[in-house]
Amino acid sequence: MKEIDSEFKTFLCKEGASLVGFADMSCIPESKLPIGVAIAVKLPADIVLGIHDGPTKAYYEAYFALNEKLNQIVSRGATFLKGHGYEALAQTTTAVHTNEEHRTVLPHKTVATRAGLGWIGKSALLVTEVFGPAVRLSSILTNAPLRCDEPITVSRCGSCNECTIACPSQAISGKIWKVGMDRDEFFNSYACREKARQIAKEKVGKEITLCGKCFEVCPYASKYLNT
DSSP, X not given: OHHHHHHHHHHHHHHTOSEEXXXXXXXXXXXXXXXXXXXXXXXXXXXXXXXXXXXXXXXXXXXXXXXXXXXXXXXXXXXXXXXXXXXXXXXXXXXXXXXXXXXXXXXXXXXXXXXXXXXXXXXXXXXXXXXXXXEEEEEEEEOSXXXXXXXXXXXXXXXXXXXXXXXXXXXXXXXXOBTTOOGGGTBOHHHHHHHHHHHHHHHHSOOSSOOOHHHHSOHHHHHHHTO
């Protein structure tokens, strides 16, 4: 078991993953298989530093490039696991669908918190210790006997309200996330979407949900950006 754990993590990192974690998903009804593989790819520091005054063309391009990179990583990761005789479902952007409430059946963030990559911040983004929320996420579901990481079940945002203050849509209530808490209890996804699309149209000429202000001001991201 240890051999495939180490070999698989090394494989994913060589494919471009910045962070990898394994999650016990057996208690999550929406998971089709008992193990989740959470994968994060960091946003380049220069891209994040460049969005202080709003999204840029470089951020727009990086957003889609990283999504495609993640699709490739999880697809190759699933092929790796299948090659070892296990079931594996790559949760690519074509396999995962967002409904009219801006939700997916099994969010990558759920897999990521279960895999110990981070917690859900006040901005409803995954916050990691290493890169803050300046990451893009994807996941794989499998029945491979991977040794699972310790889940993160408590927010580490504390009294920090940098994202709450900076949010141009006032979508962030400032409430602290805890496991089982519905997103709508602490974050207004509709307000975020409408304002982000307005800003993106003004800044990059694209009507897309693209802002980034909340992760640009996050102290955890600042540690990454200043190293």
